[in-house]
Amino acid sequence: MAYTLKINGESKSLDVDGDMPLLWAIRDIVGMTGTKFGCGVAQSGACTIYVDGSPTRSCQFRVEDADGVEITTNEGLSGKVASTVQKVCTEMDVPQCGYCQSGQVMAAVALLTENKKPTDSDIDDTLAGNLCRCATYHRIRAGIHEAARQLEAYDMLFSQNNPLKAGGIQADRRQFLVGSAAATGGLLIGFGSPGPVADAATKAATPNPFHAYVQIGSDNKVTIFSSLMDRGQGAYHGLATLVIEELGADWSQIHVTGAAGNAKLYGNLMWGGAAQGTGGSTSTAGSFDRYRIAGAAAREMLVQSAAKSWGVPAEDIKVAKGKISHASGKSASFGELASAAAKLPVPQNVALKKPEEWTEIGDTKRRRFDTAPKTNGTHTFTIDVKLPGMLTTVVAHGPTFGAKVKSFDAAEVISLE
Numbered sequence: 001m002a003y004t005l006k007i008n009g010e011s012k013s014l015d016v017d018g019d020m021p022l023l024w025a026i027r028d029i030v031g032m033t034g035t036k037f038g039c040g041v042a043q044s045g046a047c048t049i050y051v052d053g054s055p056t057r058s059c060q061f062r063v064e065d066a067d068g069v070e071i072t073t074n075e076g077l078s079g080k081v082a083s084t085v086q087k088v089c090t091e092m093d094v095p096q097c098g099y100c101q102s103g104q105v106m107a108a109v110a111l112l113t114e115n116k117k118p119t120d121s122d123i124d125d126t127l128a129g130n131l132c133r134c135a136t137y138h139r140i141r142a143g144i145h146e147a148a149r150q151l152e153a154y155d156m157l158f159s160q161n162n163p164l165k166a167g168g169i170q171a172d173r174r175q176f177l178v179g180s181a182a183a184t185g186g187l188l189i190g191f192g193s194p195g196p197v198a199d200a201a202t203k204a205a206t207p208n209p210f211h212a213y214v215q216i217g218s219d220n221k222v223t224i225f226s227s228l229m230d231r232g233q234g235a236y237h238g239l240a241t242l243v244i245e246e247l248g249a250d251w252s253q254i255h256v257t258g259a260a261g262n263a264k265l266y267g268n269l270m271w272g273g274a275a276q277g278t279g280g281s282t283s284t285a286g287s288f289d290r291y292r293i294a295g296a297a298a299r300e301m302l303v304q305s306a307a308k309s310w311g312v313p314a315e316d317i318k319v320a321k322g323k324i325s326h327a328s329g330k331s332a333s334f335g336e337l338a339s340a341a342a343k344l345p346v347p348q349n350v351a352l353k354k355p356e357e358w359t360e361i362g363d364t365k366r367r368r369f370d371t372a373p374k375t376n377g378t379h380t381f382t383i384d385v386k387l388p389g390m391l392t393t394v395v396a397h398g399p400t401f402g403a404k405v406k407s408f409d410a411a412e413v414i415s416l417e
């Protein structure tokens with residue numbers, strides 16, 4: 001049946017069963033994945049949205065009941081309370097894996113809208129239904145208190161007609177190929193165009209060893225292939241820090257993605273290199289030299305390429321914040337030099353920075369690059385990935401606790417190929 005839902009101020013037409021949970025409709029039909037599936041039985045709060053301004057578990061709200069109501073999801077949050085909560089969560093690195101954050105932020109914004117100065121128990125009571133697998137409750141609570149403090153200060157400024165009121169507080173919504181491998185004992189670097197080669201590096205059963213660690217596209221994007229899993233521990237941020245330190249890239253260029261499974265390329269050196277894996281606090285120690293060398297080798301190739309093209313000595317070229325420059329005024333982005341650099345020989349020995357030269361490693365003021373998208377619903381989790389022809393399996397829950405299966409016909413499932 002056809003329904004028209006009003007989501008974040010826009011009308012969306014859907015042709016679905018009326019008893020479909022609103023969560024499914026929002027995520028799978030409309031394609032807005034900022035709202036998460038946590039449990040499907042009103043126990044996790046991951047699916048929290050607002051219905052006519054009130055926090056509501058979208059897994060328990062039917063599409064047919066949503067006709068004519070105003071629906072707000074995390075992506076549609078606006079106003080100073082929401083932007084302050086998202087800003088504070090980012091500045092304080094509140095999330096760990098971030099999966100619960102969408103629901104936590106929705107609940108926190110609703111709380112602070114009603115109660116400008118919540119106590120610990122107000123927070124605990126209101127967010128009791130928003131579960132966090134990573135147990136970041138103390139950080140969530142601290143974040144809400146900090147947001148309350150900032151909003152109070154904002155209100156004071158506003159009430160005194162301070163010029164700041166015009167600007168308000170805004171949430172920050174911003175959000176070649178170099179590959180390397182230790183396959184032959186030395187480090188190999190390659191460059192190329194973005195897209196297909198990156199796909200090849202991550203999807204091929206035997207990834208191209210030239211594209212294993214770092215890729216720089218002609219679009220100036222730097223993609224880092226992580227040999228490690230990141231469930232919120234910060235491994236992706238850590239590897240990015242190592243590469244940026246030596247490469248001289250800017251954080252705005254960085255994208256980290258999971259690498260293919262291949263122990264030859266990605267074996268954990270803290271475990272002897274024979275197996276690829278994440279655990280035992282080995283991520284940084286096992287990657288420290290490997291990813292720095294990859295960044296340094298890529299930088300060296302970019303510099304050599306610039307020196308050749310500009311006719312200047314390589315020693316006089318500087319690389320910083322994603323820009324390659326020379327005192328003569330010549331400069332280029334990484335993307336502009338990527339394909340020329342790809343044709344140069346890969347340096348087998350590169351000098352790494354000394355600890356006293358580090359600007360990124362050990363910078364305690366640097367916040368994790370993946371925190372902001374976790375608080376504003378734009379971070380892509382596995383459940384958000386859609387592939388052509390992909391089917392989704394859903395576990396049917398009993399309508400009551402203790403319910404038992406009366407009958408089950410497996411024929412249709414078994415016939416699937």
Ligand code: FES
Binds near residue numbers: 037038039040043048
């Ligand atoms: S998915 Fe709705 S409360 Fe868990």
Ligand code: FES
Binds near residue numbers: 100132135
């Ligand atoms: S589930 Fe809350 S941060 Fe991971």
